[in-house]
Amino acid sequence: MALSGLDIYKLLPKTNCKKCGFQTCLAFAMQLAKKAVSLDKCPSVGESVRLKLEEASLPAIRLVEIGTGERRVAVGQETVLFRHEEKFHHPTAIGLIVEDDLPVAELDRTLGQIRSLRFERVGQQIGVELVALRNTSARTEVFVEQLRRIRAAVSLPLVLMACSAETLKAALRLCASERPLVYCPKATDLEAFVTVCKESHVPLAFRASSLEEFSAATKKAAQAGFADLVLDIPENTTTERLWQLTQIRRLSLKKGERSLGFPTMVVVNTAVESEAVCQAAAYIAKYASILLVRTTKPEHILPLLTLRQNIYTDPQKPLQVEPNVYPVGAVSQDSPLLVTTNFSLTYYTVLGEIESSRRPCYLLCMDTEGMSVLTAWAAEKFGAEQIADTLTKFKLADTVRHKSIVIPGYVAMMSGDLEDKSGWRVVVGPREASGLPVFLKNLAQG
Amino acid sequence: MAEELKMITTWSQAVCEMRLGAGRQEGGSRKVTLTVGGEETLPFLFKEGALPHTPLIAVEIFDVPQDDEPEALRRDLRGISKDPVTWAKAMVEDIGADLVCVKLAGIHPDGANTSAGQAVNLVTKILGAVDRPLIVLGCGEAGRDNEVLPLVSEATKGERLLFGDAVQENYKTLTAACIADGHNIIAESPIDVNIAKQLNILISDLGMPLDRIIINPTIGALGYGLEYAYSIMERARNAALSGDRMLAMPFICFVGQESWRAKEAKVPASESPAWGDQRERGIMWEVVTAMSCLQAGADILTMRHPQAIKIVKSEIQELMKKAQS
Structure with a gap:
């Protein structure tokens, strides 16, 4: 178990001799706890203390x-x-x-x-x-x-x-x-x-x-x-x-x-x-x-x-889906094209709702570095520019012939900008994926 | 002899106990009444605190036939899922479901659009056919649920059922109905411990006692975001046991609904031979999703497949056996 600076301080001579280069033993202890300095700098520490500190630096579970x-x-x-x-x-x-x-x-x-x-x-x-x-x-x-x-x-x-x-x-x-x-x-x-x-x-x-x-x-x-x-x-x-x-x-x-x-x-x-x-x-x-x-x-x-x-997924680093265009169901050139992020939870939620709507769609998964819709938008990973670039990169004009794209309701504010930058017609979808089955049912063909 | 190696956490509060169903003496008609919650420690750590109530399994049934049921479910529920009353009765009496969760999917204006009268009628009929408490869910369309659920609540007044789902944007109508008619309520939050707490506060501010609220943390299926709700539940339960009253509610997890949407539960073996037998795979997807929720502290699991219900029920009994040593 790692020792705190104070735990280490208790083991030091507390003479503030400054030979280690620090003003006080406490300051030295704090640097030791951060592993920023070696214990060798202290000339007066004994072997038993050295062993204790070494043991404390070992992982608690081998x-x-x-x-x-x-x-x-x-x-x-x-x-x-x-x-x-x-x-x-x-x-x-x-x-x-x-x-x-x-x-x-x-x-x-x-x-x-x-x-x-x-x-x-x-x-x-x-x-x-x-x-x-x-x-x-x-x-x-x-x-x-x-x-x-x-x-x-x-x-x-x-x-x-x-x-x-x-x-x-x-x-x-x-x-x-x-x-x-x-x-x-x-x-x-x-x-x-x-x-x-x-x-x-x-x-x-x-x-x-x-x-x-x-x-x-x-x-x-x-x-x-x-x-x-x-x-x-x-x-x-x-x-x-x-x-x-x-x-x-x-x-x-x-x-x-x-x-x-x-x-x-x-x-x-x-x-x-x-x-x-x-x-x-x-x-x-x-x-x-x-x-x-x-x-x-x-x-x-x-x-x-x-x-x-x-x-065992790292909660700080969410699983990501590979950015790509994914066909869902028996797609044709007239199937709607939807765009979402590559945060796996977002992606799979959207995918599940499209599947349950039973309307074949193309799902464009953007590289947002694993961020969800609003976070990615705020971090400028899911803006008009990035989506327009991705439409070109994956040659989506060859995939569908209607040249329109459905964006999540939460980023409705980018519609105009995206239309200007991409030349595609933008349709604002529901805010939550759960609204997709009804939305897709009402979405005109083509 | 060396001293015993043991590390007991001293928790400061237990989870609320929620009673489901009211018998004759209490103004209801249920022969079987149930209680969930009351945990004094983390799941199955009997040596640290009391876990007085066995987690329950509610069978998920629908008011109108679902035409997109995966193969394994359609085949194994053939003959019973056409009629919700027969379905409920069979799953309780033959399979051992502890209670029945009726989803009124048909009242959705874009779906079958059945009338409020039909919904009231159906719930009353199921109440008559089974002697256990019910969970009644709306269709998810706020306006329609606010029209229909209060009528169902009133018609079943005094039965102490569980109604859902109240969400942050739409909780007042349902909460008022449940308070007036003596029912419990499901508070649904989108995989977010802060919203879960906030919603519990909002609902209790309207006058709902804390022991009549259950948290729906919105789980994802195994492989589809399960770990998010898993950690939200662990965080909320740790906070509850450490003294946060506004998170000290039991959990309900919608296991059937989520796990049968997973690709692994639906794809036939002919399409994905490496994944093995389709029926067994679907059942195991539901079973493992359920088992994981139990480890995170689930109190009620709603489930679909008869075989999955049997397996998880028997495993819950195994887990509730206090250790011998």
Whole structure:
């Protein structure tokens, strides 16, 4: 947890010796809090203070990386409890569990499904990040054999859910350099797993029955020099798991509890797909860093990936739609042309209303840098000049032959100016998108 | 043994409790009455405070047939959605909807333009057919709603129903009717916590008790702006629990209406094979939208698909199970 200037001041000698270049220790402390100056400038500060300040500058929740190269995923290092306070930084990594006792044909089919779980939404690629192999057979050679098949078929980072340290070692001989996440299912095996993971430089997720046990275990691992840990929330009711996830987030961020400052993982084991989706949705909203599920059907995974995209969107930087001319429905050269901004919420609201009107239209989406209609107008991103330029840029005179454009009611004041600048006829539409179905119904053809 | 690791937030105020439906003793005719709100903490944190009432699911039904229903809805509601009374009854008795939300879409002057008398008649009939409270929504055209809704309110006087939506530009007529006839009111704000608060103040200034107002924060569907309302709800609920009386109302989220407009709920698998089965996808779009609203503090979810209602209802029961340890 970051220290304030006053917190740091309390640790300084308070002699105002000026050797650091500042008039007072307080002034120096304030600059330290802003990270504008190095502590080395103070000649009299002791080693214990130095350690304290160093520790305070570490993130409250550790960042853990799984995989290597471009498919690498990073989880943790969150800074807030609510996305409106700042944003959520590292999206929940979603992984699919594959049992190692699956017949080969079924495994191949599952891997094929996993490969196809990539989608494009509002200009972003979204997909699952991890494949978890579970040692259901409890046999080393089966686990290793299936691991070979998976590595040959998919390039996603792996989660190794091996039953024993022996099996784990055999698996790591194949893929330790790819930095898989290791999973330790039994508390009694933890020490052995920590030793193996430390040697192989791979992160480790482990399960404990209470927050106190998690805390004791991470402290012990830290003493052994290992900190790449993930806390796996044990099976319980959804409500109890949500409580633990919330407590871990609160204690690490608000109480500076370093022994709980690690990414979290939830395994959703239910085979009933609708239940799994419901539970997974709750954990995406509330603080799971890694989520492992068993369903591989796109109709179940797509809603979860979409929810994750929504929750992890930066509230300060709204999602934008690519500026372009979008046909809505079976358009012709006589279809009305409407213009709106590329703020995704505005764009999709307008799009939805045009669709529900069932009148084919062209929707011109302007580059307003993600601002909504009135904000963009005030910032001169959605004025007569910009719209006139965009009409030319996208050659809209070739797209429709009526040469008239519908503008949002909120910017009615620009009509005259836009007619002058573009040479197009301007029709003022409704102020709110919800008025579009009626407006379009009454709008004359052509 | 190390001391217990726990961090409890001390909140200063609970959300208002809204009662829905009045029984015989109270001047109504409802056999089943319901209560929402009353939360003393954030969603499902039972170890921190009381969450005395289970979130409810209202089934969205229409007075006149909707000809643009997505395939999955049309097929699965076939045979019942032609007649609103049959529809309401089936969704309550067979599917387990907690209450019925009737949208009087037909009174819109540019739509079917049905008469006020027809609207009153229909609502009275549904009241007769189901033993639960109703939510009654206008068509969204201010002038027409102000003509029709007060008549419906008067005809159902004393039943303690929920009427909507009051908006900043048009709240007086509906508020007056609801006060006079003992109903509750939905206050709708456009994804804006300040307007939500302002509207609650305006409505309460007319004399409406705070525990008879519910906030409609205007949600977007999953993938269509869901996160905006999600954060507005989190902000409003945090403010409510921290002592802001004018935001301490329950939330109603129009999940069905929004999620079935999403492309993902409507596009057939033949057009988008990578998206998987169309029916299941539409249902899941509604389900995940609902589950997200619950995590942000929703008290009433209005929903459409029978299967989605069943799934979310069972999941709500799961979430309301207090943890064992």
